Amino acid sequence: MRKLAVIFTGGTIASGFGEDGGKLPDAKATDALREHIERAFKGRNVDVVFREPWGVPGLDSSDLDPGHWVEMASVISQELERGATGILILHGTDTMAYTSAWLSLCFPRLDVPVILTGSQLTLDYMPEDVTVNLRGASQVACSDISGVWIYCNWKLIPGNRAHKAQALHPDAYVAANGQPLYFNPEWGRKGRQEVERKPMAPSLSPLSEKVLSYDPDKAREVAGEVSWMVCTPGFVPRLRGQEKILAILGYGAGNAPSKALDSVVKAFDGRPRPHVIACSQAEGDTKNPGSYAGVGIGSLASSGFSVWNQMDYPVEFIHALGCYALLASPKAPGFVLSHYLRECDPR
Template sequence: MQRLVVLFTGGTIASAFGEGGGKGPDSTVVGALRDHLTGFFAGRDVDVICREPWGVPGLDSSDLDPGHWVELASSIAIELENGATGFLILHGTDTMAYTSAWLSLCFPHVDVPIVLTGSQLTLDYMPEDVTVNLRGAAQVAFSDISGVWIYCNWKLIPGNRAHKAQALHPDAYVATNGQPMYFNPEWARKDRKGTVRQPLSHTLSPLAEKAMGHGPDVARNIGSRMAWLFCTPGFSPRLSGEERVLAILGYGAGNAPSGALHAVERAFDGLPKPHVIACSQAEGDMKNPGSYAGVGIASLADRGFTVWSQMDYPVEFIHALGCYSLLASSSAPGFVLSHYLRECSSETPLL
């Protein structure tokens, strides 16, 4: 018998419209979701285990932070030890891509499916996208696919490539610089028994073990040292000097106002310099922050900063990676960053 673990974390998928007209968490919806899953897996030799890490109906995903990520990953690690053959995580769409990015870092070689899904509309809305996403994601969690994924609107997107692109439309996610897998009709056959998985022992990497070994409050404190600067015309940053990883969301290939770059230099004069991740509001393509003189974020490397390129990852992954690098190796986050990103300078050649 397969052992599918369903984690109810909250979000719109577990919400309903209240008397005031706004949607909010609703414990009765969680019961309805359980009924849908029970009916779907009836007769398929699947033992469905339901968990609520933060109670019923859970939390709004906008309130989730690195402390919650550590708790969620630790729960998954325990269930893997207990023989789980698949995971279905019901999550709010607003930060689902951040959570999936985090889980992809903690479980890069997991041999079972870890599938996150949610909804843009509530179950009591007509039409709704709850049951479409719930059943589709359940089919994937019951399939022979492995790794961390987001399922939404008939699309399966790698957990480290997901980006929420629509605020309300049911087709919420895109695969940044990658291609999603689309719905496979074979998943939906009612007589399909699914892939018979033999539970395998899963060993966490030393880095993941270290990152997940912190208590939630400690994880929040360490994760707070991952900071962002969002560049706009005329932007002037305000920094505390305590940042350990600093992502600068600039323009184009990784450029920022020269005044902002000088302000970053002044903020850390005489202080330990953070690792800088040069990002761009232009999500597509590889980033080369050394491609422009004077305004390329890589010019900070000439002023004593270690600068990394965003490469072609979405910003959600970059944020999760920054937190992960600090939790796994607070004294040397660059060791972790180097596994995923490219160190660059103002003289880094064009790709």
Template sequence: MKKLLLITTGGTIASSPSDEGLIPALNSQELLSILGLREEHIQLDCEDLLNLDSSNMQPEEWKLIARRIYEVYADYDGIILTHGTDTMAYTASALSFMLHNLPIPVILTGSQLPLLHPLSDGVDNIRLAFAAAQCALHGVYICFNRKLMLGTRAVKVRTMNFDAFESVNAQPIGIVDARGLHIYEKDAISLKGKCELYDDLCEDVYLMKLTPGMNPEILDVLANMNYRGIVIEAFGAGGIHFIRRDLISKLEEIVAKGISVVVCSQCLYENSDFSIYQTGQKVLRHGVIQGYDMTSEACLTKLMWALGQTADPQTVKEIFATNYVNEITLK
């Protein structure tokens, strides 16, 4: 008999109406009674860890969740984590970097419409999460709208539609069709060693979307605020302006100060490659790190995690040149 753990953290799935709008209210027992799941063939434990709208989920909560998973994973075949959708991709990415070689699946899910609503998408999402948590998978995944996605590749792309998440630059690793849940094992996360918790994160990392005409001095402001890492969503395949407002020289100054800078694309799909254009190549000469096809959520959390492990910019570069959980396609 499989032994599963349901950890709740809030989100719309657990929300009910209040005078101030939807707020998380339901605990795990209430969620289960609405679901009416008849899981006689599994042994299920429940834990109410947090009750937050995911807009309030921050690195402190990621650490709490990661530590709890690390404490209990050995007792379970799989863990289901209910979570708000708005920042679920950040949490899933952060957990993916903090928990190395998790031998069991940790499946994050939630819903767009509260489970209390008769038309909620939460019922299907939780059912899929229970199915996925019983599979022979390792590591952190998000399941939503009949898709199972790598935790570092899922991005919330829709505010209202039930198909709220896409798996970006990687196929979903599981889909539900007439065969039931079908897993593409070759794309799943593989175990490379012993399970370890690395729960140090640097919160002083800024994600910036480049806009035409952006004043380079904004980077001085971040340096003066002691930010240690900056992720820049640059233009297209890889470009940053240098005429009139010379952002590239400013990046050189910033990197020379020991701040780690990662560049990725503000296009959601396909990889960035800063070696294609002059406007990109100039950036690379100054020791800026390429994010290639990583999502912005994965770039940000990987940089927070890398700077939590080391103060040495060269080691940060090495971390970004490593593929941990299929979060990046390296050449």
């Protein structure tokens, strides 16, 4: 018998309309989800276990942070040790891509599926996308697919490539600089032979073992040293001069206003310089933050900063990576960054 661990976190998929007309996590919606899942797997030779790390009805995903990420990864690790052959995570859509990026870093070589899904509309809305995503994600979680994925609107998005592109439309996610996998729900056909999936012996990397050893509050404190600088025309930043990883969300190939770059240099004059990750509001393509003189974020390398290229990852992955790097290697986060990003050469 296969074993599926279902993790309830909250979000719109577990929400209903409150008295003021707004959506909020609701215990009745959670009970309805549980009933849908139990019916879907009835007679399927699947042992389903439910976990609620933050109680019922859970939290809005806007409130989830790196401390919650550590707790969620720990729950997944425990369920894998108990023999889970699939993990299904019901999550709010607003920050699901951040969570999927985080889990892809914690579990990079999984031989079982870890599937995150949610909804843009609540179960008491008509029409709704809850049951479509829930049934599809449940099938994927019992398939022969491996690794971390987001399932939404019949598509599977790699966990480290997911980006939320639609605010309210049910087709919420795109695969940044990649292609989604359109899942063929053959598992749902009656009479089809089931996929045999045996429990795997979970093996966390030494880095992930260190990350999961953090107390959630300590994880929040350490990951709080990742800061973002979002550039707009005429923007001049106000920095504390204490950031350890500074992600600059600029333009084009990885450019920023020259005054903003000058302010970064001044803010860390005589202080330890952070690792800078050169990002862009232009989501497509691999970035080249040294391609322009004067405005290229890569020019900070000549002032003693370690500058890293965003490459073609979505910003959700970059933020999760920065948090993971500080937790896994607080004294040398560049060691972790170098596994995923390219460092800019000083001029």
